[in-house]
Amino acid sequence: MEITQKILDFVMKQEEPVIILDLDIIEKNYWRMKNSLDHSVIYYAVKANSEKRILERLVKIGSSFDIASIGELDLMLSLGADPSKLSYGNTIKKEKHIKYAYDKGVRLFVADEFSEIEKISRQAPGSKVFARIQMGDSDSDWPLTRKFGTNIEKAVDLMILAKEKDLIPYGISFHVGSQCYDKYAWKTALLKVADIFYHLKKEGIELKFINTGGGMPVQYLREIPEIEDITAIINETIIENFEGFDELIVATEPGRTLVGDAGLLCANVILRAEKEKNDWVYLDAGVFHGLMETIQNFRYEVIVWGKNGEEDNFTLAGPTCDSVDVIYDEVYLPNDVNIDDKVFFMNAGSYTTGYSTTFNGIESPKVYYTDEI
Amino acid sequence: MEITQKILDFVMKQEEPVIILDLDIIEKNYWRMKNSLDHSVIYYAVKANSEKRILERLVKIGSSFDIASIGELDLMLSLGADPSKLSYGNTIKKEKHIKYAYDKGVRLFVADEFSEIEKISRQAPGSKVFARIQMGDSDSDWPLTRKFGTNIEKAVDLMILAKEKDLIPYGISFHVGSQCYDKYAWKTALLKVADIFYHLKKEGIELKFINTGGGMPVQYLREIPEIEDITAIINETIIENFEGFDELIVATEPGRTLVGDAGLLCANVILRAEKEKNDWVYLDAGVFHGLMETIQNFRYEVIVWGKNGEEDNFTLAGPTCDSVDVIYDEVYLPNDVNIDDKVFFMNAGSYTTGYSTTFNGIESPKVYYTDEI
Numbered sequence: 001m002e003i004t005q006k007i008l009d010f011v012m013k014q015e016e017p018v019i020i021l022d023l024d025i026i027e028k029n030y031w032r033m034k035n036s037l038d039h040s041v042i043y044y045a046v047k048a049n050s051e052k053r054i055l056e057r058l059v060k061i062g063s064s065f066d067i068a069s070i071g072e073l074d075l076m077l078s079l080g081a082d083p084s085k086l087s088y089g090n091t092i093k094k095e096k097h098i099k100y101a102y103d104k105g106v107r108l109f110v111a112d113e114f115s116e117i118e119k120i121s122r123q124a125p126g127s128k129v130f131a132r133i134q135m136g137d138s139d140s141d142w143p144l145t146r147k148f149g150t151n152i153e154k155a156v157d158l159m160i161l162a163k164e165k166d167l168i169p170y171g172i173s174f175h176v177g178s179q180c181y182d183k184y185a186w187k188t189a190l191l192k193v194a195d196i197f198y199h200l201k202k203e204g205i206e207l208k209f210i211n212t213g214g215g216m217p218v219q220y221l222r223e224i225p226e227i228e229d230i231t232a233i234i235n236e237t238i239i240e241n242f243e244g245f246d247e248l249i250v251a252t253e254p255g256r257t258l259v260g261d262a263g264l265l266c267a268n269v270i271l272r273a274e275k276e277k278n279d280w281v282y283l284d285a286g287v288f289h290g291l292m293e294t295i296q297n298f299r300y301e302v303i304v305w306g307k308n309g310e311e312d313n314f315t316l317a318g319p320t321c322d323s324v325d326v327i328y329d330e331v332y333l334p335n336d337v338n339i340d341d342k343v344f345f346m347n348a349g350s351y352t353t354g355y356s357t358t359f360n361g362i363e364s365p366k367v368y369y370t371d372e373i
Numbered sequence: 374m375e376i377t378q379k380i381l382d383f384v385m386k387q388e389e390p391v392i393i394l395d396l397d398i399i400e401k402n403y404w405r406m407k408n409s410l411d412h413s414v415i416y417y418a419v420k421a422n423s424e425k426r427i428l429e430r431l432v433k434i435g436s437s438f439d440i441a442s443i444g445e446l447d448l449m450l451s452l453g454a455d456p457s458k459l460s461y462g463n464t465i466k467k468e469k470h471i472k473y474a475y476d477k478g479v480r481l482f483v484a485d486e487f488s489e490i491e492k493i494s495r496q497a498p499g500s501k502v503f504a505r506i507q508m509g510d511s512d513s514d515w516p517l518t519r520k521f522g523t524n525i526e527k528a529v530d531l532m533i534l535a536k537e538k539d540l541i542p543y544g545i546s547f548h549v550g551s552q553c554y555d556k557y558a559w560k561t562a563l564l565k566v567a568d569i570f571y572h573l574k575k576e577g578i579e580l581k582f583i584n585t586g587g588g589m590p591v592q593y594l595r596e597i598p599e600i601e602d603i604t605a606i607i608n609e610t611i612i613e614n615f616e617g618f619d620e621l622i623v624a625t626e627p628g629r630t631l632v633g634d635a636g637l638l639c640a641n642v643i644l645r646a647e648k649e650k651n652d653w654v655y656l657d658a659g660v661f662h663g664l665m666e667t668i669q670n671f672r673y674e675v676i677v678w679g680k681n682g683e684e685d686n687f688t689l690a691g692p693t694c695d696s697v698d699v700i701y702d703e704v705y706l707p708n709d710v711n712i713d714d715k716v717f718f719m720n721a722g723s724y725t726t727g728y729s730t731t732f733n734g735i736e737s738p739k740v741y742y743t744d745e746i
Contacts, residue, residue, distance in 0.1 A: 015467075015469065045694075046734070047693070047694055047732065047733050047734070050734065067734070068693065068694045068733040068734060068735075069692075069733050069734040069735045070734075071731070071733070071734025071735055071736065072733065072734035073734075074734075075734060089694065090692070090693075090694050090733070091644070091646075092643050092644050092655040092690075092692050093643065093644075094388075094641075094643050094657065096388065112646065113644060113645075113646040113647070115644065115645070115712060116644060146648070146688075146696065146699075147653070147690055147696050147698070147699060148694070148696075150646075150647075151649075154647075177696075178696075268467075270465050270466065270467050271464075271465050271466075271486060271488065271489060272486075272488070273464075273485065273486040273523075274486070274523075274527075275519070280520070282465045284467065288728070292730075295668070296697065315519075317465075317520055319442075319463070319465050320420070320441065320463075321418075321420055321441045321462065321463050321521075322420075323519065323520050323521075323550075323551075324669065325520070326519075326520060339488060354730070354731075354732050354733075355661070355730055355732055356730060357665075357727070357728055357729060357730050358444070358727075359420065359727050359728055360420050360441040360442050360444070360445065360463070360727075361419070361420070361423065361440070361441060361442040361443075361444025361445035361446075361447075361448060362441075362442045362444055
């Protein structure tokens with residue numbers, strides 16, 4: 001997302017840090033994905049950014065949604081989402097939350113463990129279930145290989161158990177990891193999914209739901225494949241490897257991919273301090289107030305507005321009395337950076353407000369939309 | 374804090390994770406520190422746990438408070454705190470926030486940079502200021518050596534500048550690091566403070582405020598020195614090294630030390646899953662919902678209630694769709710741990726609620742007090 005003159009005029013009047021979001025970019029990303037992927041259903045991953053106006057826009061244009069909790073379920077229903085368009089996509093669910101979701105009309109659930117299938121069969125009888133498989137280590141910023149997913153054999157067994165329990169064995173999901181740079185990761189995963197589909201067909205179970213998860217990358221510092229590069233690989237792999245399966249549904253669960261480049265965060269320099277190794281620059285936003293992803297060195301493009309000095313090595317930190325609240329240990333900034341400068345974090349539309357705390361009695365950046373500034 | 378029968382009866386009825394706090398333990402910790410430290414003024418570090426009932430109890434028994442922001446200032450004033458008992462102890466302050474605090478009656482500010490002294494002189498004329506010095510690496514779980522503080526020479530210059538700017542050069546602070554196991558760290562720091570006091574006395578500036586910061590440890594897994602072991606060292610070091618200084622005030626800024634062992638967090642097992650390396654246990658509280666300190670492997674004592682199986686190596690994780698939400702990669706738990714078990718995190722009274730988010734649409738553990746359950 002670009003820093004337009006309108007945005008600049010607005011942030012220059014702000015004394016506190018702000019996040020600015022552009023709904024049109026989100027809608028554009030949605031249609032790019034929807035239109036380039038055959039048989040596609042887009043389940044927006046609500047966790048990536050659950051600001052109401054984003055969700056309302058996506059409801060309006062017909063998106064489906066991947067929800068992680070009954071909190072997100074209630075939020076979506078309050079915004080008019082149809083429960084038949086919701087996928088309860090968290091493999092870790094309380095049994096009473098499964099019942100709650102079922103009672104509200106949700107009929108699509110994920111599992112990666114036998115006990116989870118049993119919970120679903122008890123509380124959401126007749127629902128569709130899909131199994132999540134684990135991916136190997138791929139080139140992604142946030143690999144999701146450990147916490148979620150099971151192997152091919154167990155995925156088969158989960159679908160068989162689902163059938164025995166009078167659920168509808170519906171499909172297979174995977175997640176290549178958030179911000180994945182390797183477009184062939186999707187191909188590798190789909191070949192595994194095809195194995196499971198054919199294996200189960202022999203057992204008399206015909207799956208139809210291929211859930212390709214999230215992970216399509218957003219432009220930060222490193223070059224990325226385009227959405228269409230990745231959807232082309234997915235389309236091609238499915239044509240070549242799912243012969244004999246009709247009525248396939250190809251789901252995606254984009255979070256960052258839809259909203260990441262539709263936002264920016266603008267903070268203010270509070271203090272510049274000399275330290276032994278290098279100078280430190282302190283901002284009014286930090287790890288606990290919008291920039292949690294940087295705690296594991298996730299790299300945004302950082303722009304100090306209006307300063308063009310030679311670049312020097314700084315430590316960039318947040319405003320709290322907490323040693324963990326360091327954004328970057330080393331970052332190159334113009335050497336004339338100083339108090340009251342505006343510092344932009346580019347493409348900060350995902351995982352910023354959602355991770356925010358009010359630690360130290362400090363509020364998180366307020367959210368504005370480009371059509372209201 | 375012990376798991377009493379009353380607590381047990383209560384948590385067994387709860388379906389969601391809870392934090393239980395005991396105000397009497399907090400008060401006891403306050404008096405232990407107050408009574409064992411000569412010339413003491415206790416500034417409770419509000420950030421450690423800003424639950425209202427804790428703050429109200431401390432106001433009632435006469436505590437002073439270390440605040441990190443105007444948010445914490447407003448909170449304290451709303452609870453009846455006297456502004457003359459507040460120390461604005463964050464070295465990173467917006468100039469307009471200094472003015473705001475001054476207008477509300479705050480007259481004590483910290484600084485570790487010349488520009489910060491200048492801000493204070495412009496917006497809080499005539500106030501008392503103290504300089505924060507950096508400590509070397511000591512044996513603490515959260516060293517605070519990098520982000521805050523300056524060296525001895527600059528601390529002297531800061532106090533001289535304060536005088537030139539018609540502020541009251543008041544004293545020196547340091548912080549040995551949160552959860553510091555080495556009682557001699559305080560001695561080392563105080564010797565540096567004494568140097569500064571004597572140096573400035575020669576310049577005609579007599580300081581009187583020795584702020585020993587926070588950092589006194591709370592019992593988790595490792596053996597710790599008692600509060601009285603540490604205050605004895607502080608008393609003795611001050612008697613021996615601050616001769617000729619009358620009316621000394623010895624401040625402390627305890628956070629974790631007052632509230633850490635006055636709380637526990639009780640979560641529920643949602644799922645146990647087989648993974649390649651070891652089994653995983655998923656709870657309804659995690660890194661984003663009460664256990665943020667574990668993200669850097671901060672170790673609580675973990676008790677699975679009522680299970681006595683042989684101990685096995687597990688991975689313990691939170692309930693969100695986020696790979697970062699792993700509490701411990703390796704933790705030994707009874708091998709019969711399973712769904713619906715109650716899991717206690719002992720001495721979880723500090724930095725639990727304060728760091729909480731509502732990420733994934735999940736609420737953080739609700740807080741209860743022992744006198745209301």
